[in-house]
Amino acid sequence: MTKEQIVKIFHEKFGAEAPEVYTSPGRVNLIGEHTDYNGSFVFPGAIDKGMIAAIRFNGADKVKAYAIDLDESSEFGLNEEDLPKEGWAKYIFGVCREIIKRGGTIKAFDTVFSGDVPLGAGMSSSAALESTYAFALNDMLKLGIDKFELARVGQSTEHNYVGVKCGIMDQFASLFGKEGHLIRLDTKTMEYEYFPFDPQGYKLVLLDTVVKHELASSAYNKRRESCEHAARTIAKRHPEMEFLRDATMEMLLEVKNEISEEDFMRAQYVIEETQRVRDVSDALERGDYKTVGEKMYETHHGMSKLYEVSCDELDFLNDIAREHGVTGSRVMGGGFGGCTINLVKDELHDSFVADAKEKFKARFGHEPKVYDVVISDGARKL
Numbered sequence: 127m128t129k130e131q132i133v134k135i136f137h138e139k140f141g142a143e144a145p146e147v148y149t150s151p152g153r154v155n156l157i158g159e160h161t162d163y164n165g166s167f168v169f170p171g172a173i174d175k176g177m178i179a180a181i182r183f184n185g186a187d188k189v190k191a192y193a194i195d196l197d198e199s200s201e202f203g204l205n206e207e208d209l210p211k212e213g214w215a216k217y218i219f220g221v222c223r224e225i226i227k228r229g230g231t232i233k234a235f236d237t238v239f240s241g242d243v244p245l246g247a248g249m250s251s252s253a254a255l256e257s258t259y260a261f262a263l264n265d266m267l268k269l270g271i272d273k274f275e276l277a278r279v280g281q282s283t284e285h286n287y288v289g290v291k292c293g294i295m296d297q298f299a300s301l302f303g304k305e306g307h308l309i310r311l312d313t314k315t316m317e318y319e320y321f322p323f324d325p326q327g328y329k330l331v332l333l334d335t336v337v338k339h340e341l342a343s344s345a346y347n348k349r350r351e352s353c354e355h356a357a358r359t360i361a362k363r364h365p366e367m368e369f370l371r372d373a374t375m376e377m378l379l380e381v382k383n384e385i386s387e388e389d390f391m392r393a394q395y396v397i398e399e400t401q402r403v404r405d406v407s408d409a410l411e412r413g414d415y416k417t418v419g420e421k422m423y424e425t426h427h428g429m430s431k432l433y434e435v436s437c438d439e440l441d442f443l444n445d446i447a448r449e450h451g452v453t454g455s456r457v458m459g460g461g462f463g464g465c466t467i468n469l470v471k472d473e474l475h476d477s478f479v480a481d482a483k484e485k486f487k488a489r490f491g492h493e494p495k496v497y498d499v500v501i502s503d504g505a506r507k508l
């Protein structure tokens with residue numbers, strides 16, 4: 127939706143006075159999955175799909191919000207007990223509350239928003255929504271909160287108002303995204319580096335299973351608990367260790383008998399994935415996309431067999447990619463449905479997509495959705 131379109135809808139809902147318009151994107155992640163809550167590395171980039179919102183302070187004591195795509199309205203106050211019942215409104219409310227908790231004063235506003243980042247596809251539509259409002263309110267109210275803290279505002283919204291104990295990757299990518307660049311973020315130190323990403327002769331393609339499994343958020347939180355338990359157990363012998371990211375396989379093996387088999391598998395995945403992100407950084411610097419691709423397949427295998435966040439649909443797409451000679455492919459994001467991200471040679475792109483659509487439909491009764499990835503800028507005023 128363009129700025130003009132959203133402003134028009136705003137006027138229809140809330141009258142003639144002009145709103146401000148902000149946008150914030152979803153993200154892809156090349157590699158480094160389920161590592162961000164383990165103090166490890168991620169490799170995301172913002173995409174050309176996101177959320178757009180028109181906002182104007184209303185001088186009243188209630189926020190009035192309209193979700194254009196759902197044709198639903200919500201009205202809520204700004205005190206802790208005013209949690210709205212609409213799922214989408216909780217994100218906006220949570221962002222306001224988290225800013226207030228950090229000492230910021232929020233004035234009530236009228237707003238309409240819309241998005242083109244697919245919901246539940248693993249491209250972080252919720253982080254795009256949080257970042258849009260966090261960035262906008264900070265800018266409009268001149269609160270002076272830096273972008274790292276704005277990312278934490280979004281993350282705490284997930285923790286405290288949505289119930290997902292997520293890491294920082296999605297909100298970070300949505301706020302810090304830069305056109306044509308992926309970002310390697312060290313979630314322990316919050317140091318980050320932009321990597322130009324323009325692989326000559328390759329495309330990044332997302333295949334969306336359009337499957338979203340129930341209980342994904344409780345399964346996500348459970349993975350996090352497993353990792354933290356393994357990390358705490360290792361830290362008893364190695365007190366210098368802060369996050370699972372600091373552990374080696376040798377250290378994990380020392381506590382094998384003290385943790386469950388499940389926790390062991392989760393931790394093994396994280397330790398291996400940490401090494402893979404390092405390998406991919408080196409490979410990217412050499413322009414070695416073959417290695418990047420191999421690591422992506424290894425990640426898929428780990429996410430499927432050790433971390434157990436894949437599903438039949440995702441594994442099926444991964445198999446098709448491999449059979450088709452695609453350079454790299456893996457489940458992207460939290461898992462339990464959503465997309466695979468595929469690094470495909472230009473000349474294979476069309477035949478791979480056609481092949482995947484046909485075989486997937488024959489097996490599951492519907493085609494996957496296809497998105498070509500364009501790496502774009504982060505949150506901004508329009």
Ligand code: GLA
Nearest residue numbers: 159160292293294295459460
């Ligand atoms: C979700 C979370 C992120 C991250 C990914 C998995 O997108 O919001 O913090 O943990 O899953 O890498």
